[in-house]
Amino acid sequence: MSMVAEHAKWPKENDIIFSLSERAQAAEKELGKDKVINATIGALMDDNGKLIAMKTVYDQLKNLPNEEISAYASIGGQPAYQEAVKKVCFKGNDPEGYIRVVASPGGSGAIKLAMYNYTNENDVVLVSDWYWSPYGIIGEETKRGVENYALFDESGNFNIDSYSEKFTEILNRQGRIFTIINSPGNNPTGYSLSDEDWDKVLDLAKEAAKDKDKKIVFLVDVAYIDFVRDDDASRKFFKKFGNLPSNILTIVAFSMSKGFTAYGMRMGAAIGISSDEDITEEFYYSLMHSCRANWSNCNRGAMAVLSEIVADDKKYEEYEKEKNSYKDMLLVRANAFVEGAKECGLEILPYRDGFFTSIPCDNPMKACEELAKENLYLVPLKMGLRFAVCAVEESKCKKAPAIIKEVLDRI
Numbered sequence: 001m002s003m004v005a006e007h008a009k010w011p012k013e014n015d016i017i018f019s020l021s022e023r024a025q026a027a028e029k030e031l032g033k034d035k036v037i038n039a040t041i042g043a044l045m046d047d048n049g050k051l052i053a054m055k056t057v058y059d060q061l062k063n064l065p066n067e068e069i070s071a072y073a074s075i076g077g078q079p080a081y082q083e084a085v086k087k088v089c090f091k092g093n094d095p096e097g098y099i100r101v102v103a104s105p106g107g108s109g110a111i112k113l114a115m116y117n118y119t120n121e122n123d124v125v126l127v128s129d130w131y132w133s134p135y136g137i138i139g140e141e142t143k144r145g146v147e148n149y150a151l152f153d154e155s156g157n158f159n160i161d162s163y164s165e166k167f168t169e170i171l172n173r174q175g176r177i178f179t180i181i182n183s184p185g186n187n188p189t190g191y192s193l194s195d196e197d198w199d200k201v202l203d204l205a206k207e208a209a210k211d212k213d214k215k216i217v218f219l220v221d222v223a224y225i226d227f228v229r230d231d232d233a234s235r236k237f238f239k240k241f242g243n244l245p246s247n248i249l250t251i252v253a254f255s256m257s258k259g260f261t262a263y264g265m266r267m268g269a270a271i272g273i274s275s276d277e278d279i280t281e282e283f284y285y286s287l288m289h290s291c292r293a294n295w296s297n298c299n300r301g302a303m304a305v306l307s308e309i310v311a312d313d314k315k316y317e318e319y320e321k322e323k324n325s326y327k328d329m330l331l332v333r334a335n336a337f338v339e340g341a342k343e344c345g346l347e348i349l350p351y352r353d354g355f356f357t358s359i360p361c362d363n364p365m366k367a368c369e370e371l372a373k374e375n376l377y378l379v380p381l382k383m384g385l386r387f388a389v390c391a392v393e394e395s396k397c398k399k400a401p402a403i404i405k406e407v408l409d410r411i
C-alpha cells in the first residue's frame, strides 16, 4: 500500500555515500583506524579522523547573545549577512553590474531556489557528466531533468566542444538554458575551469544571447572556493560576469559549509548578477517567494557568525589564518594522492583544487566492493570512483592509489 501522492513516489533507497561511510566506520571500530582508509566523507577531517570545526567560527557562534541566535531573520537574509557574503565570495573581484543576495540553507538551498525559479516544468538543466548527484535529485523533485556534456576531452582539458554542442541543442529546443558549472574544486573531480575555459564558455553564451528571445542562466556552484591553491587568482573569473547582455543571468551558489566548516549550520546564499537592474530585482523577489514557500527564513546565528567575522579585520585575519592552515593540509594530501597515482600508473582525473579527486573505471560498484575487502572505502559514481582527500591523512593518501590500481587491474 502507498499513501504518498503520485509525484512523491521514489525508490526506497538510502544515500549510498552515508551507508558506505557507516560501513567504513564499523570497520574502523573492528580493526582500528590505522587499518582502514575511509575516503567517503565529504568534510575536512584531521589526521586522526576527527571532524575539523574551525575555532574562529565556533568561538564567534558561542559569543553571540542568545537573542541573536534565537530571533527570526529577514526572509532574504540579514542585510549585514548579504554584504558579508559578497565580501567573502568575491574578495574584491566583484563583477560590474547589479548584484542581489538571497540567503539560503546551504549551497543546496541556493541551487534549489535558482533551479526552480529559472526553469520550466519538464525542462532539462545542463551539467557535466561528472557531477554532484543532488543536482539531479533537486531537479526531479519538481519535474526538471538533467542532460550531460563530457567534462573532459581526450587530453584531459575542459571539453568546450561537447559543452557547446549540448548548450546549443538545449537552448534551441527550450528557448532557455540553465547550466550548472561547479568550479573551482569540482565535486567529484577536483577540476577547476581556467580563465581561458571561462572565456570560451562565455563567448559561446554571448554569441547565443544575440538572439534576444533566448534566456541563458549560469548557476556557478562555488561550494569549494575556499579550498583553492590561489585565493585571488581563482576568483578573477567573477569579473567576467560583469556587463553581460541582459538575457544572460549569473547566479552564484555560495555556501558556508566547507569554507567555514559549518556543514550542519545550513547557511548559504544565491547571488544574482546582471547588467539589468530589473532582472536582479525580479531575481530577488522571485527567490524570496520560494524562501517563504519552503523554509521561510534561515539560521540567524549562522548569518551573524559570518557578518561578525567579516566586520572585524582582526577576526577575519584570524579566521583566514586558521582556514589557510587546513587548506595547506588539504593540498599536501592531494599532492600525495596525485604523486602516488603517478608512481603506480593509476589513471586519475586532473586534480586542481577542492576536497575530492576521481578515478575513472568501468564497474564502479564492483570496484567499491572489492576495495572494501582491502579496507579502503570510497564512493562509486556512474563513471568511476571518488576519493575524498579532505578526509584522509597524507600517508594513506600516498598509499591508496596502489591499492586501487591493484584492484582495478584484477576485476
Ligand SMILES: Cc1ncc(COP(=O)(O)O)c(C=O)c1O
Residues within 6 Å of the ligand: 042, 105, 106, 107, 108, 109, 132, 182, 186, 187, 221, 223, 254, 255, 256, 257, 263, 267, 268
Ligand atoms: C558540488 C556541491 N555543491 C553544493 C554543495 C552544497 O552543500 P551545502 O548545502 O552543505 O552548502 C555541496 C556539498 O557537498 C557540493 O559538493
